[in-house]
Amino acid sequence: MAPPEVAGRNGQALLQLRDVHASYGPIRALHGVSVSVPSGSIVALLGANGAGKTTTLRAVSGMVKTQGRISFDGRDITNGRPEEVARLGIAHVPSGRGTMTQLTVWENLQMGAYMRRDRGAIKRDFDRVTGYFPWIRERRQQVAVTLSGGEQQMLAIGRALMMRPRLLLLDEPSLGLAPLIVRQIFEIIATINREEKLSTLVVEQNANLALKIAAHAYVLEVGRIVLEGSASELARHESVRKSYLGD
């Protein structure tokens, strides 16, 4: 079955995974996964633990051996090196945040801006980030390991924004966080997408919130896509409600 090409502004999805298989050594984690992220949208990838959600993101970043084709803005990035994929404009916030714990908040953000040379724009982006997360401004010298989980998640997103990416990959932003914080973070993700038209692929177990902010969604089970459609359709879908929304 040919994957639905969801047309964006350029008539082509910004990120396209076509029949992607991924393995960790001899263990196959993804079986023919096809996902599209249209330009400017939020797409959610749902599934239970072990379904292959994180693997999908890692495949995009070239962190796992992949067969099939992954293209970004028409360009083939399958099995690319993570740093080269990042340089193309893909910001990947890994599961567990990937915070550089011994560095300060400010240094973490600086690392986000590592690839850039435009000092004025970097400063403006820093202001934008502190606009979303005001607490950062006063606590820039704080060592990241002392931040709470929610703050680390915000810092990770901030660091990704400092890359001025064209695509944001978020791996389980809700992991280990209190519901209030999670809602806050999802609101911010939605705001960022709205204000900056930043295409986003969110991987989540928390289907509820993910479906609220996403335009389209996929459901992964044991390495295969079993459902896809608009977020509202999926939210009404029988099996999704039973398995993931606790109805």
Add this chain to the structure above:
Amino acid sequence: MRRDYLNWAIGVVGVALLLVVPNVTDQFQTFMFAQVAAYAVAVVGLNILTGYSGQISLGNGAFMAIGSYTTALLTARAGWPVYLTIPVGGLLAGLVGLLVGIPALRLRGIYLALATFALALSVTPVLNNYDKFTGGHLGVGFKAVTPPFDIPLSNEQWLYFLGWIVFFLLFVPAWLLLRGRTGRAWMAVRDSETAAAANGIGLAYYKTLAFGISALYAGVAGSLLVIDFAYVNPDSYNLNLSLQLLVAMVIGGLANIWGPLFGALLVVWLPYVAEKAVNSKPDLAFGALLIVVVFLAPNGIAGLLRRGLLTLRGRRQEASQTTGALEATPAEADQIAT
């Protein structure tokens, strides 16, 4: 059981070669092969410690020094019969090895390498310092060893046979240990200490045992070498010696029972060849060989030969399987996330 046939075959060929060699080589060459025997003993020991039980030791030269000086001092100063000093030197070195093995238990990987590196560098200064006991940088010499019981052999031939008889006496027990439960325990410890401990393998016991045996072998090798030269002095026990043992072990073939033989051959002959051909010390060649071997043939010469033999006998699949101590660890299982 097929593997045993192979090993027996090699053994028979080896013994045949050993008997032939002194009849076709001149005195100097025979003497060199006598040294090969001694180095082979030392490398068997190092192979047990590093190749099989995974403890990196850059300092086995120190244990050789213990054996050497025991033999030299007992023979020259205390008038002991020379051959008796060989087991004594070995046992003394082995005891020290056991003692060293105890603190070594708490030093992981690179730190053990560092500590043994420091050990290797410490030998010469210590020997020089306690010169009243050791004879200092003048060394200790004694009357050259001659064939006993009027056996009709030249000195060099006798030393040759002495060396290889001792090698054989030590090789067989090592071989038995390595193919038995002890060897498997050592390899289990090398491959994963946590898994080994979880399977009830006494880490402390096997690790210190490896150190002790390795030191014992090195001590015997040291004794043999001193008997060969009838002279010992501190300068011989510098870092270079320990590095030579390491080179011999790696190039010969880590964790392979025949590796030490190839390694010892290389390490004794290459310096001589290098001197004659290019008029230089062999360090450059050793270093380059080491890196090339580790990159292209991590199982050393013995490994290459084994692969060659297996391929010839049509067992290509088994040939391409590598079971070395130098194989990279596979991708972590914890990379498998959701």
Add this chain to the structure above:
Amino acid sequence: MDLLLAGFSFTALIQQIVSGAGAGAVYATLALALVLIYRAMDVANFAQGEMAMFSTYIAYALVGGDFGLVGAKLGFNGVHLGVAGAFWIGSIVAVVASFGLGILIERVLIRPFEGAPLLTLVIVTLGLFSMVNGLAGFNWGYVFKTFCCPFPQSAVNVGGVSFNYTDLGIIGVTMIILAAMALFFRYTKLGLAMRAASLYPESSRLVGVRTSWMLALGWGLSAAVGAVSGILVAPVVFLDPNMMQSVLLFAFAAAVLGGIESPLGAVVGALLIGILLAVVGTYVPGGENLRTPFALLIIVVVLLVRPAGLLGRPETRRV
């Protein structure tokens, strides 16, 4: 206690401490190089001393025109800097060249072994050790060479205590290098990226850092810093292929004592060791020969009692 006697040994002690600190500064520079690579890849570069020795030979060749066998074959022996300050110019060029050589070595010899187990990497550095040592010996021979002199060969007298300009100069240069490196790692983008790349390789790659090249840079910096160590010590102990082996040992001891992940620790450890060795060497009978075993003792005791060293933190590596 006779005041005069007390004064005399006090002065001598100060002098020993200063000259010990001078030696310690040399160990510190090499220890810094070791710590750099250890932080970047969790491996002690056993060849660091030999690389430093080779760099010193390069400086020696540039300054004095003795390019060894290769120079003789290619016909440029005798070409040298005949200017005042030649020592410094030649040395700086050698340090810069070492930076490049360090990068080259990483790309050619270390990169192919990315992800290899520890034993392999140790063997590779030992192979490098042998190669560099053999190369230097082959080209320049094993005869001791004089390589003079960065600092005036005299001493200055302060309050009755005599301080060698050499010792002071070595300490000064080392402090400058330490400060430069601290500033580099703390305040520059590249320094930050190198720190991040070694502590958090995965996260760094995700923000676009080419971690492989960061490692190469680390080797380059390391080689350059090591070169300084060799150049500083050669005038004192005379230049020969085995000159750096004991320096390496003491540098290792310093790094272990101070904390093998801490640059400041390495320097503090080195100064301590330098001073202790000087005191032991002077006031303990037979102390000269016991320096090496003393270093062994330090290494073993520290690793058994407090593996993180004086200033090290038991750091957990995360991605």
